[in-house]
Amino acid sequence: MADVAPSELLELFQRAQAAFTDRVDAVEPGQWELPALPGWTVADLVAHLVGEAHWAPGLLAGDPLDVVAAQVPEGTDALLAPDPLTSWEGAADEALAAVAAADLASGTVHLSRGPTPAAEYVEEMTADLTVHSWDLARATGGDEVLDPALVRAAGGLAARLPDGGVPGLFGPPVPVPDGASPQDRLLARFGRRP
Numbered sequence: 001m002a003d004v005a006p007s008e009l010l011e012l013f014q015r016a017q018a019a020f021t022d023r024v025d026a027v028e029p030g031q032w033e034l035p036a037l038p039g040w041t042v043a044d045l046v047a048h049l050v051g052e053a054h055w056a057p058g059l060l061a062g063d064p065l066d067v068v069a070a071q072v073p074e075g076t077d078a079l080l081a082p083d084p085l086t087s088w089e090g091a092a093d094e095a096l097a098a099v100a101a102a103d104l105a106s107g108t109v110h111l112s113r114g115p116t117p118a119a120e121y122v123e124e125m126t127a128d129l130t131v132h133s134w135d136l137a138r139a140t141g142g143d144e145v146l147d148p149a150l151v152r153a154a155g156g157l158a159a160r161l162p163d164g165g166v167p168g169l170f171g172p173p174v175p176v177p178d179g180a181s182p183q184d185r186l187l188a189r190f191g192r193r194p
Contacts, residue, residue: 004153006104009122012153013099016129017092019147020049023136024088026143032084036139045136046088047079052125053091054079057098059109060118095125127154131190134183151183158189165191 004012024046036045051072058068073079080087099122107118130150137144165172171191176184184194 013126016126016150019133020129023133023142024085027140031140034139042139044076046084047076050079050087050091053095056095060098060102065110127157130154146183151186155186
């Protein structure tokens with residue numbers, strides 16, 4: 001998404017958040033302990049994105065990584081208190097405000113891999129929200145159809161992923177048949193089996 005205008009990147013991020021919010025809102029009370037990804041329950045998956053949203057304001061403001069890390073709650077229970085939807089919506093609102101205020105054209109965030117363009121960081125969060133929306137829907141029997149604009153946007157990041165996946169984050173790409181949909185190709189590139 002290097003050629004995406006900051007205003008379009010903001011809109012895509014907001015759409016990805018809204019799609020994830022819809023899926024969090026659809027989780028039934030008895031579904032929070034269902035498996036979502038290897039080693040993660042539905043609650044863990046939502047907590048991961050709550051935590052990611054908590055990181056965004058500090059990182060986009062240029063704060064050092066260690067300072068931001070000290071301000072983010074740890075653990076699923078702490079991240080989802082008082083309840084998962086309220087926690088997600090609050091953190092998402094803060095992240096959206098931070099993205100809207102950030103200098104996406106030339107700003108830099110400080111990640112564990114080093115200085116990173118703010119636009120690239122927001123692109124990564126958008127792709128993460130998009131793929132995890134599908135993960136959450138798959139785990140809970142929800143709507144697995146992703147917004148085609150988000151699939152296209154996440155495809156830019158997917159094309160830059162290492163062929164072997166990213167250990168600890170997602171596996172290597174899985175094969176898809178010729179003629180697979182853009183959504184299925186995206187998910188397979190992130191190691192999912194659509």
